[in-house]
Amino acid sequence: MENEQIDVVIVGAGQAGIAMSEHLGAQGIEHLVLERDRVAERWRSWRWDSLVANGPAWHDRFPNMQFDADPDSFVGKDGVADYLAAYASMISAPIRTGVEVISVRRHNGRSGFRVETSEDTIDARFVVSATGAFQKPVIPPLVPADSALHQIHSSSYHRPQQLPDGAVLVVGAGSSGVQIADELRESGRTVYLAVGPHDRPPRSYRGRDFCWWLGVLGKWDMAVPPAGAEHVTIAVSGAHGGHTVDFRSLAADGITLLGRAEAVVDGVMTFADDLRANIEAGDANYLSMLDEADAHIARNGLDLPEEPQARVIGPDPACVTTPVRSLDLAAHSVTSIVWATGFAYDYDWLQVAALDELGRPRHQRGISSEPGVYFLGLPWLSRRGSSFIWGVWHDAKYLADQIAIQRGYLAYEAPALAAR
Incomplete structure (x- = not known):
């Protein structure tokens, strides 16, 4: 039985896969989107119940459809998933759900790839990996897996009630860690929060949202992160x-x-002596953005209300002035650890020369080192905004154009050959 033939296979039906489908469809390029779960499944099941988007509805969306919400509101996770599903339906994206891609291998002696799935085998001329940045949850090997402590990654956390009674240690102070820690505190839990290096931008300043400021200051278009900030998390929240x-x-x-969690010995976790430095560096990042915003307002003569109270930094709490360097978890009734420690790549299925020795994508603006394979939806794929809904849409347009160019080359026949 002959394998199904298709021009482009897109792996993943989240925001990246849907954006890629729109742009390929607009160019009349035959394609298929394969999704092992439901459309936008990561938004539905890999997020806690109360999560909202970190960008306002007017900004973090595809250009061709607005959210059914107040433009200045922060849409809940299910609302984002519903939006993406509705968008896929609007563009008639050819999505097959419940189909897992097992492997992608290059054909021998001819162009294209053999895509093995849980249902059948597909021959594709091009493959786009649109599986995004949240692939394999990372839990540092600090606490033995057989410990009596209840350990979960933030991607598996949904609500306070799922954790056993007792205090909770949240490790990681990016958007996820901060919001989960605050929710647990509001539920009545005793909460400890391990804070590593982070950027701490203002949610809004002088009547404009953080996303607006990143735009007018040109920061969404930064091609690479600032030196030394490749792994610095962003502490910003759309909650409340x-x-x-x-x-x-x-x-x-x-x-x-x-401070940053270091090790656990005999039930005692130790922390780096870096809490004050991490918080002060976050403050410096915060104040520097206010400075840039003020300079932009003055330079352009904008009539935006002054906000002097935004520069008021409160006194350091006791846990900063006298930091806790070690914590006997049992003695302090800590029964759970939530690891808000990010994700690693998982490309075991992509068995082509598109990855480095650590399994990370090798690419230039999404065009991989393996001709015919493309990556989409990764942080800093082309710019700072690449992993956001609106940013991935623009990256997808670029990749669709590159695929169209390559299809043009493949379709070319030299006059002498065509005459034979």
Whole structure:
């Protein structure tokens, strides 16, 4: 039986796969989107119940459809998933759900790829990996897996009630860690939060959202992260209608801040002596953005209200002035650890020369080192905005153009050959 033939196979039906489908469809390029779960499944099941988008509805969306929500609101995770599913339906994206891609291998002696799936085998001329940045949850090997502690990754956390009674240690102070820690505190839990290096931008300033400021200041178009900031997390939140993350306020509300988690010996976790430095570096990042915003307003003569209170930095809490360097987890009734420690790549299925020795994509703006294979939806794929809904849409357009160019080359016949 002959394998199904298709021009382009897109792996993944999240925001990246849907955006890629739109642009390929607009160019009349035959393609198929394969998704092992449901459309936008990561938004539905890999997020906690109360999660909202970190960007306002007016900004973090595809250009051709608005959210059915207040433009300045922060849409909940299910609303984002529903939006993506509706968008896929609007563009008639050819998506097959419940189909897992087992392997992609290059054909021998001819162009294209053999795509083995849980249902059948497909021959494709091009393959786009649109599986995004959230592939394999990372839990540092600090606490033995057979420990009595209940350990989960933030991608498996949904609500406070799923955790056993007792105090909770949240490790990681990016958007996920901060919001989960705050939710646990609001539920009445005793919460400890390990804070590593982070950027702490203002949620809004002088009447404009953080996303707007990144746009007018040209920061969404940064091609690479600042030196030394490749792995620095961003502490920004759309929760409670959107607010600037303030670690001092979290401490004032009862969360004990700790430095970066280092090791566990005999049930005692130790922490680096870097809490003050991490918080002060976050403050410097915050204030520098206010400085840039003020300079932009003055340079362009904008009539935006002054906000002097935004520069007020409160006093350091006791957990910063006298940091806790070690914590006997049992003695402090810690029964759970939520690891908000990010994700690693998982491309075991992609068995072509498109990955480096650590399994990371080798690419230039999404065009991989393996001709015919493309990556989409990764952080900093082409610019800072690449992993956001609106950013991935623009990256997808570029990749669709590249595929169209390659199809043109493949379709060319030299006059002498055509005459034979």
